[in-house]
Amino acid sequence: MKLPKFLLTLSLLLSSIWGGAVTPSSHKNQQASWEDHTTLRQNTPFSGISWRNVGPVVQGGRAVDVIRPADQPHVIYVGYASGGVWKSENNGNTFRPVTDQLPSQIVGSLAIDPNHSNVLWLGTGENNSSRSSYGGMGVFKSTDGGETWQHMGLGDTDRIGRIVVDPNNSDRVYVAALGKLYSTGGARGLYRSNDGGQNWETLIEGEDWTGFIDVVPAANGHWYAASWERSRSAWNFVEGGRGSAVYRSTDDGDSWHRLTNGLPQDQYTGRIGLTVSASAPDVLYVSIDNQTPLPEAEWDLGDQAVTAKRLKNMDKDTFLKQNIKAVEAFLRGNNFPPEMKAEQVIEQVQNDEMTPQSLIDELADGNDNLFNVDIRSLEIYRSDDGGERFYRTHEEDIQQVVFSYGYYFGQVKADPQDANIVYATGVPFIKSTDGGKTWASAWDSTVHADIQAVWINPQHSNHIMVGNDGGVDESFDGGQTWRKIDAQPVGQFYTIAVDMEQPYNIYGGLQDNGTLKGSSRNLWHNNRYQGEDWEQIFGGDGMHVNIDDDDKLTYVGFQFGNSFRLSSAAPKRITPPNYVGDESLRKNWNTPVMMSTHNKDILYYAGHRVYRSMNKGDDWTVISGDLTESEKRGDVPFATATSLSESPLKFGLLWVGTDDGLVWVTTNGGDDWKKVSKRLPKGKWVSRVLASPHQADRAWLALNNYRNDDIQPYLYKTENLGNSWQDMSEGLPNETINVVKEDPQNKDIVYVGTDKGIYVSLNQGQDWQMLGNHLPTVPVHDLIVHPREQELVLGTHGRSVFVADVKPLQALTDDVRGSDLHVFAIDKIKASRSWNSKPFRWSYTDDRQDSLPIYFWSAQAGPVKLSIKDEHGSDYLTVAIDARRGLNQWLWNHQVDEALAIAAEQNALAAMQDESADSISPVNLAEVPYAESKRLGHPPFIEPGTYQLVVTAGEHEQSTGLVIE
Secondary structure, three states, X not given: OOOOHHHHHHXXXXXXXXXXXXXXXXXXXXXXXXXXXXXXXXXXXXXXXXXXXXXXXXXXXOEEEEEOOOOOOOOEXXXXXXXXXXXXXXXXOOOEEOOOOOOOOOEEEEEXXXXXXXXXXXEEOOOOOXXXXXXXXXXXXXXXXXXXXXXXXXXXXXXXXXXXXXXXXXXXXXXXXXXXXXXXXXXXXXXEEOOOOXXXXXXXXXXXXXXXXXXXXXXXXXXXXXXXXXXXXXXXXXXXXXXXXXEEEOOOOOOOEEEOOOOOOOOOEEEEEEEEEOOEEEEEEEEEEEEEEOOHHHXXXXXXXXXXXXXXXXXXXXXXXXXXXXXHHHHHHOOOOOOOOHHHHHHHHHOOOOOHHHHXXXXXXXXXXXHOOOEEEEEEEEEOOOOOOOEEXXXXXXXXXXXXXXXXXXXXXXXXXXXXXXXXXXXXXXXXXXXXXXXXXXXOOOOOOOEEEEEEOOOOOOOEEEEEOOEEEEEOOOOXXXXXXXXXXXXXXXXXXXXXXXXXXXXXEEOOOEEEEEEOOOEEEOOEEEOOOOEEEEOOOEOOOEEEOOOOEEXXXXXXXXEEEEOOOOOEEOOOOOOOOOOOOOOOOOOOXXXXXXXXXXXXXXXXXXXXXXXXXXXXXXXXXXXXXXXXXXXXXXXXXXXXXXXXXXXXOEEEEEOOOOXXXXXOOOXXXXXXXOXXXXXXXXXXXXXXXXXXXXXXXXXXXXXXXXXXXXXEEEOOOOOOOEEOOOOOOOOOEEEXXXXXXXXXXXXXXXXXXXXXXXXXXXXXXXXXOOOOOOOEEXXXXXXXXXXXXXXXXXXXXXXXXXXXXXXXXXXXXXXXEEEOOOXXXXXXXXXXXXXXXXXXXXXOOOOEEEEEEEOOOEEEEEEEEOOOOOEEEEEEEEEOOEEEEEEXXXXXXXXXXXXXXXXXXXXXXXXXXXOOOOOOXXXXXXXXXXHHOOOOEOOOEEEEXXXXXXXXXXXEEEEEO
């Protein structure tokens, strides 16, 4: 039984206030939420709002699995982390999505039945454990090559590491399931079905934080499986533990035992990958993310004379012997203030006013912590006797492959024709041809870093494909050369922004694909991309973007608050500097950076304190104290600001939200701050706090409890600067909220982006509807309404950027919605020269090219007639459509009915002759332009003139002017 929303909200609120924990969402909760989602999709009164995908496609996307059927060499399936499964039937020239209507687009593993190439298995929930990897809803099966899917259970597994179909028995399917990332419980372990997924049995049960990440077959009933102990919180990630291990079965999975001889077995054992070569089934390779700390003697101190690691143990005399240029390079590279020069530092050390260690005591950078690591890192182990004994294949450590985040890769693949050739994934893609003894790069600069998946052609093993954070790449020579085969809009956007060019450009920060810029006129349709693809204007994991149209400046950044100003000159770093003696600024993965709406020279930057610059980021002033309260610390930056908003109605009115659940407001530019979150649920990550563009005292707030595996929507509004908050989530499905914004034109419209779509309210949140009904099920991370074009731009985390015209939505007044029928005004249309040219017979045609959306409101569903008439009432076109209740859209291609148009023109010419006393000649058909179109053999397009669009629904009729220039 589903609790009423108000009781559920009250329960959660009391639980949070009293310090209780929210129960993680179960599959039953998720299924109920999906049913609500589906109902909203089917019944939305705004189905007339259509979405167009504008790309980009150049970035690829996080491809976590790639597979190909053995008997269909032209077919490729790719699973994207949060973009669903895509299929190519022409060897990668084009792809189309095949899972858009599933309740989960989150891919963990894909598998093909080796005995039936049209039978696919999909395990949902990403097997990566990173910041933006989502859980799923179990296992799905397709028997028709991905056209339709059926849910096959294991809904509470949340994240699936691997699915394998037994090569000798299609009804026998193995699933390695990780379980939830942020909480214990649920279903985690190794599972098997003996009846094609109708029923499942637990082969090895996971416990606490330990689930299963991999499973592979060998021969003669031998199977291997890998468990992985890991746990994540908002402030810490434990990448390994004693639960991480390798298991073997010699009886087709009926019994299992743990393999220990020669493998690491301690608290530092991280993610494990497995592979067996078909050419030598007794040879098993194991990749291990070994988190064991290295002794200081083995640290990589870097290639500079002065580094943080060297300074840690450097005495005064040694420091004073360093080259002044090396000291200066260290200061600049670690963002010390520009006025802090090497000469000054050397003098202070000389005078014992400073020690070398004081330069690094408060120096902390989340990005450095990803790469400057001192752990054993990637290791490859091998067994030549089916797992009885293992040995490490390499004498030297394999460094600079997986760095500190080996949990992100974990794939090892043996050549099916040569057991001594083996590949391993990481930031590069590496290969060994001598059984793992030595390793070399198997990629080039055209291949994106962060390799997630590997496929090797079993018949031609030099033919390989990899999935990575930039899409899919293919090699036919064992990794010496590559071709990129991405043409899919599967970008994972964190943020979105627009400029005021004609046509306007869209900007956004993407997961591991930098900051991109592209035209809003681009279009991805019918599995093809039209227009110029987006350009990368900055690197890293792209984050907040701010556009100064007047001074032609763009503010960008990448992870952990590294911010830059772009102009015609070289990029300038504008991150607030580190001051010796000050506490290091804690900066979120997605650090809020904002340009003032009142003065474009003013920037705001929020770590655990808020900074303001009055000169475009050249100098910064602290305008707050520590706005966080949590003292929880780990290897993930925490107790940081996550959202920052400035009132466009009042300068100095600022809002800040934090990852430890606090909300603050200042009305005087930071002189005084007031905490206004005491009565809100505690400990929930603030995904967005937004100052209203219509009421100065109003703000919207979205809390995101994803990091507790909780999918509840936490949405609030204040009308009095946070003195009280009203719960506004009633009517929304249970989907985590990422963004909330008011429409800049219509004060009653509010948009909400969740982990599964976009919703809108036309009455300040009193009720909610899905906005449009054909957006894929995808996380919406950011949105903006273009201030001139009134188009809503969505930055999705998995399907790139969608755009919709919301002018009809903005015009839906109470009077319009209360009417039986209403036709919205149509802007003047300029005729195109291409209308009167005969198209090439064999050219590619697109059903969306040069179409005009016409909108009308209907109080009832049913048949509707649309007519285009001239001033005499003659029809040029009549069409009948089935209208839905609410806002409807009809796409008109500017063409008219040939017979009706000729007759209408003849009537018009006759009427003109009747009005002229001197004209008694009959109507000359040659003077009718539509007849001329017929003679020339091109479709009859509407001619310039003044017309009426008339919409008739039952007894009701409405019209609007239609001017063709």
